[in-house]
Amino acid sequence: MQDEPEVAVLRVGHRAGRDDRLTTHVGLTARALGADRVLYAGEGESRDARETVEDVTDRFGGPFAVETVDSPNATIRNWEGPVVHLTMYGERVQDVEEEIRAVHDDGPLLVVVGSGKVPFSVYEAADWNVGVTNQPHSEVAALAVFLDRLFDGRELDREWTDAKRRVVPQATGKQVETPEE
Secondary structure: OOOOOOEEEEEOOOOOOOOHHHHHHHHHHHHHOOOOEEEEEOOOOOHHHHHHHHHHHHHHOEOOEEEEEOOHHHHHHHOOOOEEEEEEEEEEHHHHHHHHHHHHOOOOEEEEEOOOOOOHHHHHHOOEEEEOOOOOOOHHHHHHHHHHHHHOOHHHHOOOEOOOOEEOOOOOOOOEEOOOO
């Protein structure tokens, strides 16, 4: 989010044909809930996911970047800041969120979300392996809960720049307008 150190989300383990929608939703959730960019691993990365997230950013505002990386392991290894791996096998989010938040105040944070079996090297390289409920569920849900806790809900009031469309909150119905309206 603006005026805060960067938060990037790295999606590892995309399974082509099976994870296209989830990979897209990782990017959309990262954008909507305060991350600055999503990094998709090059091998098996869904071009459709990248295009969808870029299209949403173009229509509903940013800033938000979508990038492709060749090696998730190299990205994690070379990251200049702490790395959080979201996994059901990790420490409970409620037990480590304050510590992570404090460290993030000093620099960029990389949040890693996987698909299928994540290589053990990711567990070893992460500064924290964090579980949201320690039960099987979607990596998108884990990312949403984690980002909301990281930002203490501030991401929900984010202002978007260069938006061509804006959703108008209301109790019933759907209203989307251009910012000039």
